[in-house]
Amino acid sequence: MSDLAIETQSMHKHYGTLHAVKGLDLHVPAGSIYGFMGRNGAGKTTTIRLLAGLVRATSGQVRVLGLDPQVDRVAMLGRAGFVIDKMLLPSMTGEDMVRFNRGFFPRWSDALAAKYAEVLEIPMKQKFRSLSTGSQTKLCLLLALAQGAELLILDEPTAGLDPVVTDQLLRVLVDDFANEGRTLLLSSHHLSEVERVADWIGIIDGGRLLLEAPLDDVRSGFRRVRLIGENLPFGSRSEIFRTNTREGTTEYVLRGNAEGFLGELRSQGATVLDVASMNLSEVFLEVVGKGETHVPVEILA
C-alpha cells in the first residue's frame, strides 16, 4: 500500500442509468509519472473526480496517498494537487488567485509561484476570464505546483494548447515536479505527450481499465507478426491479442511471450514474414479500438 500513491479497488460510479466507471482497479506507484489514457468519455475525468473526493463512488475502495478521499478529504487535499476543470475564479487576477490559494496550504511557496509565473509567462495582473486558454491552464498549473503537493493529478493538462505551451508545461512537470520523486498522474488522449513523459500507463475505455503497465513493458510487450501457415491458432492462446487473415496471410498482434509462441508456430511449419514492435499509439489503438477486447491488466504489470 505504501508503494502506491493511488490505489482503487473495484471502483464503480453510476450517474443514474449511466455506468461511468466499471470496477476500476488503478495502481499508481509512488514517484511515477502515470499517463492515464483514454478516448473522450472513457471515464478519465470521472475517475479523477473520484480521486479528488468531488464525486462519491457508488461502490469500491479508493485510496489517495493512503487516505480515503471521502473520509480524510481535508488531509488528502492538503497533500495532493488537482487540476480538473481548468476554471478558477473568473473575476480574480493571477495575483489574486495566488493570494487566495496561499492561505489553504501550509507548504505554499511564493517563490515557486513567482518563478513559474515568469517561466511560463503568465500575465498575473490580468483577470482569469480574460486570459487565453493557454494562460488559464498555466495559471491552474502554477497554483497546483506552488502548493508543495506530494502528488499532482492533472486532467487533460495540454488540451487546447499550442505545441510551444505544451512543451513548456511538460518540461516544468517533468523537470521540476516529478524529478523530485513526487508522483504525477496526467490524463490525456494525446499519446505522443504521454509517451514522452510517462513511465507508467493506464488505458481506460468504457469505464474499464484495459491495460496498466510500465511504459517500457508496453513497448516491448506488444508485437505485430505476419506469417503464412496452415492450422494456425486463432485467439485460443493468451499471447494472441488479435488475429486477422487476409489474402493467405495471417496477422497477429501478440502480447507477452511472443518469441516462445512464434517458435512453436515455426516448428509447426509456419513461415514468419515479419515481426514488428509497436509504439504506444499502435498499442492504444489495438487496446481501445477493439472495444470488446479486454486485456487482463496483470499480463504486463
Add this chain to the structure above:
Amino acid sequence: MYLWKYWRESRILFGVSLLVIGGLFVAVLRERFETNGIPAEPSVNQIAALWMVFLNLQIFPLCFVAWMFGSFGIGRDMGEHSGSFIFSRPRKRAQFMWQDWSFGLLQVLMIDICLNLVIWLQFHRALGAGSIALGHQDIGVPVSQFCGMTCIAAILLTALVFSLTYFSTIVLKSARGVFLSAGVLLGYIVLGMVIRHYWPGLELPSLLLQIFSFSHHTPTIGGHLGLQIAIRTMIVLLFPIAAQFMLERADI
C-alpha cells in the same frame, strides 16, 4: 482567505446598497416629516402612516438586496464551473458554505441596521427625545422601541430571503437559484391570497413578523413575540443546514 473572496465579490453591492437605500430613506422621511409634520402625540392614522413608511416601505429594497446577496457564494461558483477548484482546496465543504452564509448574512444585517439607524435618527430629529411614545403615553410604544422592533422584523424577513436564495443557488448549483427563490416567495404570497379568497377562515403565516397589534387605537407589542422570533430564527437556520446537507452529498 475565503472570506476575502466573498467580500471581494460582494463589496460593490454592499457599498451601493448602503448608499442608495440609506440616501433614499433619508430623502423619503425628510420629505414626509417636513411636508406633513408630526405632532408630539401622533394619532393612530399618523402612526399607521409612519408604519407604512418605516417598515413596509423598507422591506422591498432590503429584500431585493438580500436576494442579490443570496446569489453570491458556492452556488454561483459551481455555476461558473469553479466548484472543482474550490472544493479541491483542503477545507470541509460545510466550512465554505457556512462562511459564505454567515458573511453574506452579516452584510445584509449591517445594511438593515444602518438603514434603521438612519430612520431612527430621522424620527429622533423630528420627534425630539426618544421618550415620546406613539399612542397614549401610558400604554404606547416608545419611539426607540418601535424602531428596534421594526428593525428586528426587517432583519428576520431579509434573513429569510437571503437564506432561501442562498439555499436555492446550492440546489440548482448556479446563481440562477435566485429565480427559484423569487418563485418560491411569490408562490407563497399567491398561495396566501388564494387561501384567503377561498377559505377566509384560514391564513398562512405572514412573511413579516407581526410585532404590533392595535388595541384601542394604540399600538402595543404583540404576545408571544419571543417565541415568534425564535421560530422564525429557526426557520431561517433550516436553509443553511439543508444547504450543508445537500452540498456534502453532492457530486461536483
